Amino acid sequence: MIFIAIIFIFIGVLFSFLGSLGILRMKDTYNRLQTSTKATTLGAFSTIIGVGFLNPSWFFKLILIAFFILITSPIASHSLARASHKTGIKLEENQFDALNNENGEKK
Amino acid sequence: MRESDFNVGKFFAFLFVLILFLFMLSPLFEEGDGAKIDKNLSDIKNRVSYFHSLKSVKEIERILSDNNDFSKYREITDSAKTVIFGESKDLENGTANLVTSIVLDYRGFDTLGELIVLFISILGLTIILSTLSFAKFEEPSFLQITGVKFVTPFMILVGIYIFLHGHLSPGGGFPAGAIIATATLFSLIGCKFNYRVSNLKFIESNAGFFVILLATLGLYFTGSFFGNYLPTGIVGKLYSSSLILIIYSLVGLKVGAELSVGIKTLYNGEKDDDR
């Protein structure tokens, strides 16, 4: 039981670390958002499951917490990306923007 | 920092922060045992502890009027015995959370004052901003609307849970009100949910009214303002701690409504209330 828990927590910590590394490595806002949210969602999720294996009596509450993280963090990253797009922050390398039309104006 | 960035105001601000930081450290060098009273005036301390163990003001008055002999009343009342969670009955105020019992019982009057500070600042906001125009915000997207509609009821539920359990676990009226206000803020920005300011004000002023009414009723039951006159119940149960549960719920409602009024007023200006 403890072994499984440790594996889960290790995976979670690894993903969180990779996510925070991605924030340092990536060049523009959208890529940073992507790495941070995706990696940390998974990281937090698996850490919570690992804690659940450590303490089986907390399992139900932990599932609830994981559920809420699963819902809120995509919405948060979506609204951050949306806000930064609306205020006109551009991509670093690939200038193609699917939300704009061919002339580069906003739809 | 460039040369032009430097100015006197910033310098003084720096200095102020530095001095405050030093002041934070200075009590470390003071011997703060918090009880210098007993060294010099043992007389007062003894008598205060008598009063403390006797608790009720009316009883003390009776004793004072009879004679000044305190020796008969030396026996300690129930509250000083060991408290067992879930079993002990009729304690001083049946709160499991010590902070709550200090905030709402020993220093209930201060908490009332803090409530009024919040109330009057929001009132001032509505008075000053009532003439200003609206501000425009972005329309929310589909994903935001759906997510916010899903999340806000749970946030309000959490707020209600926190103020109902103020006497058992950390939290209480003020953070619960803040959480409820955050939920209304989300619903305002995320899905354009327009609540009416006048309704919230009605809740707010009614809650404040009842807090003071309950406190004033203490005058007739216990002989002092903010006295605790309901049965205190068993420690650790939800329905314990008499007035504290009721007043904390009212405080939670009041703070939540107040902060929501403030947010709405800053968001839109108050005029659109009367549509």
Next chain:
Amino acid sequence: MIFWIFIFIFILSIISSIVSITAKDLLYSVLSLSLLSLLTSILFFILNAPDVAITEAAVGAALTTVIFIFGIRRTEREDK
């Protein structure tokens, strides 16, 4: 261990308060204030005051920031 975490957060909070004073853009100073109150709530939690920590996190980090940002929206931002 806890002591060093405490010192670390303490220094971070001082840095964020200095940033909030010296920042040219008001928005930055508001954000660093919110960071400050978040750090302070952690400090309160370490000091065994969970009640204050919850209040500080809910009011200081969330609500006052929003109120400040609404206030800044109402003014003209000259310091951009």
Next chain:
Amino acid sequence: MNYNLPVLLIAIPILFSFLSLILGSFNKILSKIILISVIIFNIISGICIYNSVLKNGNILTVIGNYLPPFGINLISTYTSISFLILLYIVFLVASLIFVSKNDDRADKISSVLLLYLASSTGILLTGDIFNLFVFIEIFSISNIILISIKDKKLSIKGSLKYLIITSIGASLYLFGIGFLYGILGTLNLSEISLNFDNISYFSKVFIFLFFLGSIMAELEVFPFNFWISDSYAGSKNYVNILLSGLSSIVALYIFIRLFLTVFGYPTFISFSYSLPFNVKTLFLTIFGLSVIVNELAALSSKNVKRILGFSSASSLSLILLSLSTGLKNGVMAAMLIAISVIISKPLLFLSSHQIMKGKGEKNLNSFIDGFRRNPLFSILFIIGVFTLVGFPLTPSFWGKFLLFISATEKISYTTLILVIVVFSITIELFYYFRLMHKLFIKDENIKVEKTKNNFVYIFSGILLASIIIFFSVKPYFTQNIVEKTTEDIFDKSGYIKSCLKSGEIDDR
């Protein structure tokens, strides 16, 4: 029931301030009726408490069923109750003027006024240092709101200035409380004053300076008086009355409680401090400087409201100066000057507002030909000026006379006090007589129309003037009150005994 009556003085206004918002949403007149009836209730019960204090001495009121060192308590002493009745009279005048005007936001403003009443009552009655902080907070916030009501740029500017200075003061006060609680472990004013001597010198100095710095804005003292000019000039006239009359009572009382009862201790004839530096010299320097600066500011300004505001600040500083001599005569002088200032300042604001009615700019020239336009209020204005400056037989005259006597008692400060008092009287005479001279200048070109005075203005003006005349005609009555107040201020051990109910206390 009388035992708990002081709590109701605070609780009833708060209760009805919520009620005035609820009922005011149906009809605005209801909230006005609530305001007036609450003040009348407070005046009546204040007089009841005054009588019982005269009979039984200090009254202790326990809150929350916990006795003083643990819970919060209210102590009604002779000083606080007599100050309260003065305060209620000024408040009655201001609220009558508020009621006589039409306002869209009447329900909200009357609710703010009720909270103002509650908080100032709380400041005067409370016996707990944190409770005092809470009430000061409510008091200053309601001041900010009341200043900013007029919705002009000037008023918003003034209220912002006041907001900044008071919020800095509040944080300093909180630091002071933190220090005190960390060292002494108590928040009760009586226990703090019992044990203040046992703290080390270092912390004593810092606590003292924190508290001094925190209430500087309320005291309108020189470096912190920059908010006066905009706040007085930009606010409505009932707010002016409140700011000049009521705020000065409250500031005075805070000063007496904190710096005379708690931090200082009375010897046989004077207050002294156990601090390493000379507190009296510090106080005398600060207040003397602020008397001079405020008088000069009043002399140099053109706006009449600004003149009156700075003059009220300077007279408050004069009162504090005579209090901080620490002598019995000095404290008596302070009480005498305080009585005359607190009643005459609202009268001056009221009558100058009526004289300048209909004139666009409220500067000196709008006083020209005021006597023919509005003879009643011109006479009231002159009465107010005579009381303030210290015309013989008014309380202010006796006060300044006693101040001279007390200055001769302590030789080291004699010249300083003499110079300051003579200087302030001269400048006050100059700018008030300039205003009075303008009243009688006849402008032949313009046809004079008599202004119609509202009934409320006439009533409140005559009320205030008759109180002044009563105090000056019956000097023994005034002397009786002032002597009792002075005795009460010097009676520190009585204050502590009434709170802690302990046996013997060292009187030093």
